[in-house]
Amino acid sequence: MNDLMNSTRAELLRLRKWPAVWVTLGAWLGLALMFGYLFSYLSYKTGDNSFSDEGATQASLLNNMMPISLPDVLLQGMPMFGGALMMVLGAIVAGNGYGWGTWKTVFTQGPSRTKSVLGSLLALSLFVVVTVCVTLALYTGVSLLFATTESQAVVWPAFSELASSVGGGVLVLEMWALAGFALGTLARGPALSVGLGLVWALVLENLLRGVGALLGPVEAFTTVLPGTAAGSLVGSLMGGTVNAEDTPGVLDVLSGSQATWMVLAYVVALPLLAVVLVRRRDVA
Numbered sequence: 001m002n003d004l005m006n007s008t009r010a011e012l013l014r015l016r017k018w019p020a021v022w023v024t025l026g027a028w029l030g031l032a033l034m035f036g037y038l039f040s041y042l043s044y045k046t047g048d049n050s051f052s053d054e055g056a057t058q059a060s061l062l063n064n065m066m067p068i069s070l071p072d073v074l075l076q077g078m079p080m081f082g083g084a085l086m087m088v089l090g091a092i093v094a095g096n097g098y099g100w101g102t103w104k105t106v107f108t109q110g111p112s113r114t115k116s117v118l119g120s121l122l123a124l125s126l127f128v129v130v131t132v133c134v135t136l137a138l139y140t141g142v143s144l145l146f147a148t149t150e151s152q153a154v155v156w157p158a159f160s161e162l163a164s165s166v167g168g169g170v171l172v173l174e175m176w177a178l179a180g181f182a183l184g185t186l187a188r189g190p191a192l193s194v195g196l197g198l199v200w201a202l203v204l205e206n207l208l209r210g211v212g213a214l215l216g217p218v219e220a221f222t223t224v225l226p227g228t229a230a231g232s233l234v235g236s237l238m239g240g241t242v243n244a245e246d247t248p249g250v251l252d253v254l255s256g257s258q259a260t261w262m263v264l265a266y267v268v269a270l271p272l273l274a275v276v277l278v279r280r281r282d283v284a
Contacts, residue, residue: 003112007119014102015123020092025131028085032135034079036073037142040064057079065146068155069071070139071165072238074132078169079231083176087197090180093124094274095190103278113278121181122273132169144233168237171263172230176201178270179226185274201227229262230255234260 002065015021044061045164063069097120106116183193205227212219222228231249236256238247254262 003115004119004122007116008122009119010233011120011123012126015127021127024085024089024092025127025134028082028131029135029138031081031085032077033138033142035077037146040086041146062146062150062152065143065150066152066155067140067143067147068157070136070143071161073139073143074136074165075169075172075234075237076247076250078172078249079227079234079251082169082173082229083230083249084198084201086131086177087172087180087183087201088194089127090124090177090181090182091184091193091197092190093120094181094184095187095193096184098184098188099190106129107278114275117185117269117275118279121178123273124177124181125174128173129170132166132173136166136170157184163189164237168233171260171267172233175226175230175266175270176261178267178274182270182274182277184275223253224262226263226266229259229266232256232259233263235259 015241033232040061044058044065064073103116107113146152180197182194183197184190187193187196205222205225208218208225209222209228212222227249228251231251232254233256235252235255236249236259238250
């Protein structure tokens with residue numbers, strides 16, 4: 001246990017000192033703020049919602065920016081944009097260890113390969129949890145600012161709804177981060193793993209779902225894809241204050257329970273895959 005905790009602390013130190021990590025997290029917060037509030041605010045102020053929230057009334061746009069809508073706004077960007085960036089983060093965390101020779105040094109000097117990889121995975125998971133918490137804090141501050149400037153009463157969402165959104169967001173981002181880590185381990189480098197991950201998350205899954213509308217076997221295959229599970233989980237948690245149908249990445253293919261179990265299966269299987277790959281092959 002001491003070796004595992006030491007590995008986790010060492011990995012946390014590496015991640016805290018690494019500018020690429022903060023750039024990735026900053027990019028997510030910027031995108032989250034843009035798609036969560038900025039476009040809605042511009043539409044509300046100008047009365048032109050042709051580029052965002054098409055068909056929404058000013059009353060609904062204002063409601064989307066209030067604290068009551070926090071559970072939905074928190075989740076809406078996570079299946080696609082947040083998932084893609086967390087996959088990039090996981091890929092560079094694992095892949096750069098090979099490019100820099102870090103893994104070679106750690107594996108030859110100790111602790112064991114399993115504990116070293118688990119320590120890295122724990123550190124990555126902590127960053128995912130912190131990312132969700134910081135996003136929630138950012139959204140809370142922005143929604144309070146809009147409520148104050150627009151002279152609206154502050155109505156908070158139910159604690160159970162907010163907790164469900166936070167838990168669902170952690171699960172979705174954790175799954176994508178672990179997928180990136182597994183790809184980085186498989187490719188033994190950041191560039192290929194990041195490229196493959198982004199193509200899969202942003203292009204290939206959407207293409208397969210489009211083809212699945214015409215071919216039954218392909219449609220059945222898409223139900224077990226990680227993007228389908230993540231999008232369906234978020235779709236089941238969004239309560240309706242934000243239009244889920246027009247939100248990229250949000251789906252209703254699986255029920256809430258099916259999507260949750262599918263995401264949990266990936267959260268368990270992906271770290272096991274990374275550990276097995278590291279244990280069964282040499283480090284180049």
